[in-house]
Amino acid sequence: MSSTSFTDLLSSSGVDCYEKDEDFRLSGSVSLYQNGGFYQERTGSGLPKFKTAQPPPLPISQSSHHFAFSDLLESPLLLSSSHTLISPTTGAFPFQGFNGSDLPWQLQPQSQLQSQPSNASSALQERYGVQDLHKKQDLIATQSFGSDRQMKVPSYMVSRNSNDGYGWRKYGQKQVKKSENPRSYFKCTYPNCVSKKIVESASDGQITEIIYKGGHNHPKPEYTKRPSVSVSSSSNARRMFNPSSVVSETHDQSENSSISFDYSDLEQKSLKSEYGEVDEEEEQPGIKRLKREGE
DNA sequence: AAGCTTTGACCTATA
DNA sequence: TTATAGGTCAAAGCT
Numbered sequence: 001m002s003s004t005s006f007t008d009l010l011s012s013s014g015v016d017c018y019e020k021d022e023d024f025r026l027s028g029s030v031s032l033y034q035n036g037g038f039y040q041e042r043t044g045s046g047l048p049k050f051k052t053a054q055p056p057p058l059p060i061s062q063s064s065h066h067f068a069f070s071d072l073l074e075s076p077l078l079l080s081s082s083h084t085l086i087s088p089t090t091g092a093f094p095f096q097g098f099n100g101s102d103l104p105w106q107l108q109p110q111s112q113l114q115s116q117p118s119n120a121s122s123a124l125q126e127r128y129g130v131q132d133l134h135k136k137q138d139l140i141a142t143q144s145f146g147s148d149r150q151m152k153v154p155s156y157m158v159s160r161n162s163n164d165g166y167g168w169r170k171y172g173q174k175q176v177k178k179s180e181n182p183r184s185y186f187k188c189t190y191p192n193c194v195s196k197k198i199v200e201s202a203s204d205g206q207i208t209e210i211i212y213k214g215g216h217n218h219p220k221p222e223y224t225k226r227p228s229v230s231v232s233s234s235s236n237a238r239r240m241f242n243p244s245s246v247v248s249e250t251h252d253q254s255e256n257s258s259i260s261f262d263y264s265d266l267e268q269k270s271l272k273s274e275y276g277e278v279d280e281e282e283e284q285p286g287i288k289r290l291k292r293e294g295e
Numbered sequence: 296a297a298g299c300t301t302t303g304a305c306c307t308a309t310a
Numbered sequence: 311t312t313a314t315a316g317g318t319c320a321a322a323g324c325t
Contacts, residue, residue, distance in 0.1 A: 169299065169300085170300055171300090171320090172318055172319075177315060178315085183317090185317070185318075189298085
């Protein structure tokens with residue numbers, strides 16, 4: 001990675017990562033993703049709705065839009081859409097640390113290229129199907145990070161999202177029409193934090209989709225604070241978690257990207273590891289495989 | 296006792 | 311304007 005970090009580029013381009021999503025939620029991201037079959041629903045005011053529309057059959061396997069990270073950086077869209085490239089998952093995308101030395105990604109260097117669009121797409125409420133994620137992991141492990149940007153979602157992140165170290169309180173559950181699986185609604189338990197997530201789980205308990213809304217306005221709580229949601233106790237959840245999809249419906253993620261994502265355990269592991277050497281043993285097989293291959 | 300989940304009702308946005 | 315769907319509230323029960 002060059003001496004210029006992505007964060008630097010963002011800041012130098014006037015992008016305020018701390019900006020509220022409402023301020024930039026849209027700004028230019030549309031055209032970038034239209035190619036990928038994405039679109040954002042806009043409100044009458046021209047701003048995309050918080051609840052952006054789900055793209056129609058997502059061309060997951062279509063890699064018509066795989067662009068290089070450098071392209072992204074060079075793209076004028078970056079300036080405006082970079083906001084949306086933010087950490088999709090309430091912390092799952094510690095973009096702020098997106099520089100050579102601080103790369104949270106546990107993927108190979110080239111994954112940076114793909115993870116970038118992945119972020120963007122995530123910010124645009126991209127959804128991944130179960131099979132897609134499996135493909136994702138598979139590709140990551142076997143095809144040295146295929147070109148499909150959907151495949152670039154760091155797998156570790158997926159489970160991070162379900163057990164991201166934050167405290168979540170379930171405040172509702174609803175059976176929605178467009179999905180036969182019930183949705184559970186969670187709020188971050190941190191005071192004044194408006195972060196929410198919607199977890200769609202199948203009857204067998206497997207999580208089929210996670211949608212994040214809003215970013216955390218606080219660092220990840222210490223594990224000691226809430227053992228019930230800590231990694232240790234989340235092992236079960238992880239076991240249950242079939243990361244079929246992680247959606248970042250969160251424009252607000254910009255906040256996330258701005259705050260210090262304390263991926264403490266994760267980052268420490270990943271950072272001390274070589275690229276691609278994933279050290280998350282609790283993660284899914286795909287990750288483990290990746291790690292082994294990286295060794 | 297505190298915090299969490301459950302669940303039906305209510306609210307709001309959209310077609 | 312109305313019906314419907316999605317999201318949220320809040321009381322009750324549970325851990």
